[in-house]
Amino acid sequence: MKGPDVETNMQLRRNQQRRYRGRFALLCRPLLLFMLWLGGAVAWAQAPAGNEFDTAVASLPTASYMDKEALAGQIARSGHPQAQALLQGWLDGKLYADASGHIWLEGEGGYVDPASGSAGKVEADDLEKIGTNNRLRKGLKGMLAQFALASPTASARIRAVREMRRELDESAVAALQARLQQETDAAVTNEIELALALAELQAGEPSQRLAAIASLDGDRSAEVYNSLSQMASGDEADADAQVRAAALAAVRSIESWRSFYQGVETLLFGLSLGSVLVLAAIGLAITFGVMGVINMAHGELIMLGAYTAYVMQLLLPNHIGLALLLSIPVAFIVSGLAGVAIERGIVRHLYGRPLETLLATFGLSLVLQQLVRSVFSPLNRSVQTPGFLSGSLQFNDLLSVTWIRLYIVLFMLIVFAALWLTLNKTSLGLKVRAVSQNRRMATAMGIATSRVDAMTFGLGSGIAGIAGVALSQLTNVGPNLGQAYIIDSFMVVVFGGVGNLWGTLIGGMALGVTNKLLEPWVGAVMAKILVLVFIILFIQRRKQGLFPQKGRAAEGH
Amino acid sequence: MKLKFILTAAALGVASFAAQAADTIKVGVLHSLSGTMAISETTLKDTVLMLIEEQNKKGGVMGKKLEAVVVDPASNWPLFAEKAEQLLVKDKVDVVFGCWTSVSRKSVLPVFEKNNGLLFYPVQYEGEESSKNVFYTGASPNQQAIPAVDYLMKDLGVKRWVLAGTDYVYPRTTNKILEAYLKSKGVKPEDIMINYTPFGHSDWQSIVADIKKFGSTGKKTAVVSTINGDANVPFYKELGNQKISAEDIPVVAFSVGEEELAGLDTKPLVGHLAAWNYFQSINTKANKAEIATWQKFIKKPDRTFNDPMEATVIGFNLWVKAVEKAKTTDVSKVSDAIIGLEVPNLTGGTAKMLPNHHLTKPVYIGEIREDGQFDIVWQTKGEVAGDAWSDYLPGSKDVEADWVKLKCGNYNTKTKKCSGQNY
Numbered sequence: 017m018k019g020p021d022v023e024t025n026m027q028l029r030r031n032q033q034r035r036y037r038g039r040f041a042l043l044c045r046p047l048l049l050f051m052l053w054l055g056g057a058v059a060w061a062q063a064p065a066g067n068e069f070d071t072a073v074a075s076l077p078t079a080s081y082m083d084k085e086a087l088a089g090q091i092a093r094s095g096h097p098q099a100q101a102l103l104q105g106w107l108d109g110k111l112y113a114d115a116s117g118h119i120w121l122e123g124e125g126g127y128v129d130p131a132s133g134s135a136g137k138v139e140a141d142d143l144e145k146i147g148t149n150n151r152l153r154k155g156l157k158g159m160l161a162q163f164a165l166a167s168p169t170a171s172a173r174i175r176a177v178r179e180m181r182r183e184l185d186e187s188a189v190a191a192l193q194a195r196l197q198q199e200t201d202a203a204v205t206n207e208i209e210l211a212l213a214l215a216e217l218q219a220g221e222p223s224q225r226l227a228a229i230a231s232l233d234g235d236r237s238a239e240v241y242n243s244l245s246q247m248a249s250g251d252e253a254d255a256d257a258q259v260r261a262a263a264l265a266a267v268r269s270i271e272s273w274r275s276f277y278q279g280v281e282t283l284l285f286g287l288s289l290g291s292v293l294v295l296a297a298i299g300l301a302i303t304f305g306v307m308g309v310i311n312m313a314h315g316e317l318i319m320l321g322a323y324t325a326y327v328m329q330l331l332l333p334n335h336i337g338l339a340l341l342l343s344i345p346v347a348f349i350v351s352g353l354a355g356v357a358i359e360r361g362i363v364r365h366l367y368g369r370p371l372e373t374l375l376a377t378f379g380l381s382l383v384l385q386q387l388v389r390s391v392f393s394p395l396n397r398s399v400q401t402p403g404f405l406s407g408s409l410q411f412n413d414l415l416s417v418t419w420i421r422l423y424i425v426l427f428m429l430i431v432f433a434a435l436w437l438t439l440n441k442t443s444l445g446l447k448v449r450a451v452s453q454n455r456r457m458a459t460a461m462g463i464a465t466s467r468v469d470a471m472t473f474g475l476g477s478g479i480a481g482i483a484g485v486a487l488s489q490l491t492n493v494g495p496n497l498g499q500a501y502i503i504d505s506f507m508v509v510v511f512g513g514v515g516n517l518w519g520t521l522i523g524g525m526a527l528g529v530t531n532k533l534l535e536p537w538v539g540a541v542m543a544k545i546l547v548l549v550f551i552i553l554f555i556q557r558r559k560q561g562l563f564p565q566k567g568r569a570a571e572g573h
Numbered sequence: 574m575k576l577k578f579i580l581t582a583a584a585l586g587v588a589s590f591a592a593q594a595a596d597t598i599k600v601g602v603l604h605s606l607s608g609t610m611a612i613s614e615t616t617l618k619d620t621v622l623m624l625i626e627e628q629n630k631k632g633g634v635m636g637k638k639l640e641a642v643v644v645d646p647a648s649n650w651p652l653f654a655e656k657a658e659q660l661l662v663k664d665k666v667d668v669v670f671g672c673w674t675s676v677s678r679k680s681v682l683p684v685f686e687k688n689n690g691l692l693f694y695p696v697q698y699e700g701e702e703s704s705k706n707v708f709y710t711g712a713s714p715n716q717q718a719i720p721a722v723d724y725l726m727k728d729l730g731v732k733r734w735v736l737a738g739t740d741y742v743y744p745r746t747t748n749k750i751l752e753a754y755l756k757s758k759g760v761k762p763e764d765i766m767i768n769y770t771p772f773g774h775s776d777w778q779s780i781v782a783d784i785k786k787f788g789s790t791g792k793k794t795a796v797v798s799t800i801n802g803d804a805n806v807p808f809y810k811e812l813g814n815q816k817i818s819a820e821d822i823p824v825v826a827f828s829v830g831e832e833e834l835a836g837l838d839t840k841p842l843v844g845h846l847a848a849w850n851y852f853q854s855i856n857t858k859a860n861k862a863e864i865a866t867w868q869k870f871i872k873k874p875d876r877t878f879n880d881p882m883e884a885t886v887i888g889f890n891l892w893v894k895a896v897e898k899a900k901t902t903d904v905s906k907v908s909d910a911i912i913g914l915e916v917p918n919l920t921g922g923t924a925k926m927l928p929n930h931h932l933t934k935p936v937y938i939g940e941i942r943e944d945g946q947f948d949i950v951w952q953t954k955g956e957v958a959g960d961a962w963s964d965y966l967p968g969s970k971d972v973e974a975d976w977v978k979l980k981c982g983n984y985n986t987k988t989k990k991c992s993g994q995n996y
Contacts, residue, residue, distance in 0.1 A: 081950070109943070149940055149950050150844045151729075154820040242791035278786075285778040292776070386607065394611040396803055398838050401810070406841075408814055418814035421778065490810075491775035492803040496609055500773050535779050540770045541740050 069094035077113035112143035290528025297508035302476030315498025321347035321484020337402035355477020513561030603671025608648025693888035699746035703974030703982035721848035744799035813841025931959025
């Protein structure tokens with residue numbers, strides 16, 4: 017069977033929607049029959065099992081993607097007990113053909129024959145994967161969702177109904193109706209009723225459509241919004257004025273919720289960008305803010321942390337998540353030691369000469385970049401994202417937050433708290449503050465100032481390393497990673513007020529939120545420019561930043 | 574430092590080997606080996622070195638050995654011009670293979686035209702140029718962008734378009750052409766969203782959220798991405814995190830190839846598309862042989878091969894053929910000889926050099942697989958002829974390039990005038 021070309025298939029779907037309205041019933045009946053055949057029918061179980069399944073499976077290796085879609089439908093309809101397992105395996109990329117055209121399904125213990133489930137002896141080298149493309153994957157997911165309707169767990173059934181909602185064709189509606197009869201779980205019933213109401217929006221009688229709109233009240237998903245807004249106005253608006261008005265009212269209500277959640281979303285985006293900025297800048301707040309050293313190699317210390325995460329994952333290839341967690345302390349040590357070395361080797365000789373420090377550390381940043389290029393190659397390295405960091409937290413249909421961003425905010429807060437405690441509650445912190453406030457007096461009190469300097473620089477650098485681990489999850493790990501963040505880091509520290517941790521926190525967050533608020537209006541490029549202009553103007557007015565340091569230290573600098 | 578040492582050593586190695594022959598032909602290699610673009614360009618430098626080694630094994634060109642002169646313009650655009658001058662004037666090379674970004678090409682153009690040099694440029698670019706001294710072996714927009722959009726429109730039924738790009742000349746010009754093309758096909762302005770981001774952009778949350786919103790109006794939406802290089806990684810990651818799958822909103826990229834994918838976690842990218850004139854996964858004998866030679870040369874059995882590398886191979890082979898035909902390395906004679914020459918490309922077709930200094934190329938659309946390779950889902954029937962000046966931009970509609978009949982790179986067919994400038 018040759019599949020239809022895509023144009024006609026699109027046509028089909030459109031036509032089919034209209035048929036629900038009972039307008040073009042006669043015209044597209046043959047097409048509809050074909051659609052039924054293609055999409056799979058109501059209950060999979062009536063056709064004579066076996067034969068159809070076998071022929072479809074046998075023709076898989078040579079089929080084109082178009083034919084494969086039809087074959088998948090045939091397999092789904094065959095009612096063969098192994099049909100679901102086969103389609104699932106296919107979707108997961110575990111279906112193979114050997115040289116003779118026999119199909120094998122990769123199971124846990126090895127390769128099995130999909131029809132009988134009996135294991136076979138085949139070499140992995142001889143196998144060619146039965147590929148899928150986007151269209152086919154979508155089709156397979158729809159078919160599997162209809163299987164999953166019969167799943168024993170309620171949550172799986174809810175997922176199945178949601179999946180089917182994306183593409184509500186006649187077979188899906190029929191399957192949902194059939195399921196509704198025997199469904200016992202209230203949540204699933206509710207979900208099915210909503211899906212059916214969505215289909216009812218296309219019903220023949222205006223009263224039915226009105227009822228459907230009423231029952232969909234409160235559902236703010238994209239599918240509902242799209243259907244309703246199409247009914248409310250435009251080329252395909254509903255013929256009945258009353259229905260149109262009801263649809264319009266519903267659309268308005270959804271839209272007001274949408275803009276509310278959009279505001280919340282923008283705010284969250286801003287906070288998460290802000291935390292990234294704070295993370296990148298907080299190490300600098302120590303070295304530049306507290307010690308007054310302009311460290312242009314700060315970005316490269318971040319980069320070292322990111323590469324540490326990469327190396328840790330190389331060392332523990334089977335425990336990606338664990339490797340990432342372990343790389344937090346390891347990166348602190350690596351970057352911290354690098355920082356101590358920089359302080360002892362270079363910065364120590366240049367105290368009180370900011371210009372020379374700037375040039376020396378800038379040169380050092382180039383050296384570190386080229387070092388990484390030579391050791392790890394100039395190509396970006398791939399740091400894997402563990403499962404618990406990917407995906408998003410879905411609050412409702414309109415608001416979801418990606419996990420990684422939530423973790424970054426949390427991580428930033430923890431790092432900030434730890435650093436604050438270190439500076440304010442430990443003896444090292446006391447010494448650091450003493451030295452930064454009045455070096456000579458501190459020396460007189462018996463503090464080994466040069467040792468404290470090294471420790472402070474090491475602490476700031478170590479924090480930069482930790483930031484690098486976090487950034488490895490957000491951006492590219494490559495030789496240029498540091499350069500991308502050095503300007504932003506200085507911006508945050510200067511804006512927040514040199515020498516003030518709280519200033520860095522508030523400053524970074526404020527810049528992040530401002531950037532994200534501007535972005536929808538003026539675009540990403542312009543938003544960045546405007547933020548820079550704002551900072552320049554701000555620094556003109558308040559030379560000391562948001563939270564200027566008070567007292568003798570400020571004058572002493 | 575170590576890298577540079579190896580490079581110099583490699584160059585010296587080739588040089589000393591070549592010195593045994595009495596007379597050599599010098600081949601300049603002008604690719605960044607450090608800085609931002611090193612990531613992409615180092616590979617092309619190695620490709621040229623491999624081609625030279627292979628050619629010398631076959632006895633060189635016209636009985637003379639080839640000698641590589643490698644310089645490092647360090648991703649620094651003015652330095653490109655300086656190094657080009659050095660290659661042409663001081664080293665007196667006979668041909669140069671080089672450049673990646675359009676801005677580096679624009680920077681060396683005057684140098685090549687002043688000194689009558691010969692440059693083979695192997696990367697897909699925005700078009701709107703045809704220089705007497707440059708041969709463009711990568712795709713022009715009508716060999717990549719336009720066919721890709723056609724595929725999305727006809728085969729996937731896409732009705733709404735997001736044109737997302739990095740903010741510089743290639744994406745801006747390409748998107749201008751695409752916008753004009755889409756409008757000529759009846760797409761309404763409100764169904765096109767254009768978005769630019771800075772180089773190396775890493776915070777994609779709000780842009781991806783915008784795309785999601787733009788794409789959730791019931792009409793099929795696709796993203797046409799001219800996002801450059803490594804900004805792609807966080808972009809695709811964010812798409813994955815916000816649960817935008819390739820089934821709902823496919824992204825077709827013009828700058829993401831095998832080499833770029835090798836550096837990232839491909840899981841969130843599976844199913845998204847890329848349009849190129851070559852894919853490593855295309856199953857032909859020539860392709861397999863070339864990949865094997867490459868992996869042997871670079872001594873890494875899993876190194877990838879990509880589109881600009883194929884373009885380098887084609888350009889090199891065409892140049893060798895032209896030199897042999899012209900029986901000299903003189904730039905003007907080689908430039909005349911090369912037009913109309915054909916060499917097989919790696920995907921089973923032929924690449925022919927056209928009078929406008931562009932090539933005929935097949936166009937492929939591939940879906941990203943989990944192993945970082947592509948599944949070919951669509952291809953043009955035969956090759957598409959490269960068009961230097963886009964037919965969809967008001968400024969360049971009437972402009973033509975023909976170095977045989979018109980002897981001009983920008984001949985205006987309306988005013989019947991050659992604008993005089995060489996590019």
